[in-house]
Amino acid sequence: MTRLSARDLMTSEVVTVPPATPVLSIARLLAERGISAVPVLEGTGKLLGIVTEADLIRRLAGEVDHPTSWLGNLFANAERDAARYARAHGATAADVMSTDIASVGPATPAAEVAHLMEDRSIRRVLVVQDGKLLGIVSRADLLRALVAPRHEAMDLSDDRIRAAVLAAIRKQPWADTFYTLIDVKDGVVEINGFSRSAEVQRALRVLAQNVPGVKSVEDRTTPMPAYLYAAG
Numbered sequence: 364m365t366r367l368s369a370r371d372l373m374t375s376e377v378v379t380v381p382p383a384t385p386v387l388s389i390a391r392l393l394a395e396r397g398i399s400a401v402p403v404l405e406g407t408g409k410l411l412g413i414v415t416e417a418d419l420i421r422r423l424a425g426e427v428d429h430p431t432s433w434l435g436n437l438f439a440n441a442e443r444d445a446a447r448y449a450r451a452h453g454a455t456a457a458d459v460m461s462t463d464i465a466s467v468g469p470a471t472p473a474a475e476v477a478h479l480m481e482d483r484s485i486r487r488v489l490v491v492q493d494g495k496l497l498g499i500v501s502r503a504d505l506l507r508a509l510v511a512p513r514h515e516a517m518d519l520s521d522d523r524i525r526a527a528v529l530a531a532i533r534k535q536p537w538a539d540t541f542y543t544l545i546d547v548k549d550g551v552v553e554i555n556g557f558s559r560s561a562e563v564q565r566a567l568r569v570l571a572q573n574v575p576g577v578k579s580v581e582d583r584t585t586p587m588p589a590y591l592y593a594a595g
Contacts, residue, residue, distance in 0.1 A: 366575075369476055370469035372508055373490045373498030379404045382411055382457035389456060390419050400487060402496055403456045410496045412460030413489065422459050466491040467500075473508060476500050519576035521547040527574045528552055535570065537563060542587065545571075550578035557587035 379402045380389060389401060393416065400415040453459040466489040467476055476488055480502060490498045519527075525547040532538045532545070544555040552571045558564045564582055571580045 367473040367508055368469065369467050369471040369473070369488070369490045369500055370497070372473055372476065372500045372504045373469075374501070374504065375498040377402060377496065377499050379496070380414070380456050381405070382455065382460075384456040386419065386422055386454055386456070386459055389414050393419070401456075402489060402499070403460045404496060408496070409494050410464065410466075410489065410491055411457070412462045413464055414456050414460045418459045418461060422453065464489055464491075468492060469497055473505065477505055480505070519550075521550070524550065524552070524574060524576045528571050528577070531570050531574060532567070535566075538567065538570075539563070543567065543584075547577075550576060552577050552580045554580065554582045554584055556584055558582075558584040559587055 378392065378396055378398060380392070382403050382405060384403075392401060393399065400413055402413050403411045405411055465479060465483055465485050465487075467479065469490055469492055471490075479488055480486070487499055487501045489496060490500060525545055528545050528547070529540075532540055532543065539557075539559060542557040542559075546553040546555060552574075554564070554567055554571065564584060568580045568582055571577055
């Protein structure tokens with residue numbers, strides 16, 4: 364998945380709605396299509412926002428809003444409260460949509476897309492170029508990319524694989540490059556030397572497994588002797 368981009372992952376056939384679409388129609392559309400959000404586009408195709416299930420639930424909850432207490436009024440923000448009221452009571456997509464859109468460009472690496480979803484606790488990211496919607500990447504798209512068979516070059520030489528593994532190890536501050544020896548034979552990575560902890564060895568195995576061309580990883584390390592550990 365690490366070499367894939369948002370363009371590779373995205374679904375390009377996206378269900379969209381114009382800003383004047385009634386909220387009830389959006390709710391029906393989500394239910395019928397089995398989707399959780401729809402981007403809102405104007406006539407020129409420009410992306411304006413997105414309506415999610417959460418927006419519709421907020422709209423439903425707005426129907427039973429209670430008056431603000433006198434204490435709440437002391438800390439009221441008119442602009443913020445007005446925007447919240449419009450989204451909670453609006454009748455169209457333009458009223459209830461979210462305009463704080465999580466979006467990426469088509470060349471954004473899959474790892475960055477995944478980080479954005481995790482950081483913002485969201486289920487989807489829109490792929491946008493020059494203000495126009497190209498597609499959408501969902502968590503399901505990321506999972507499919509993760510479990511898909513790798514099509515990277517599997518005929519890499521052992522020397523190239525070994526060099527790639529060593530380069531990856533050097534980038535990690537937790538990895539011990541002095542006492543860790545890497546050998547590769549027929550695409551199988553052998554990790555030799557001394558290990559400081561089980562956690563470090565597990566991370567090394569994961570690191571090696573993610574290097575293109577690696578078929579399997581064999582950990583042949585032994586616990587680091589006390590005198591070496593103290594010296595380190």
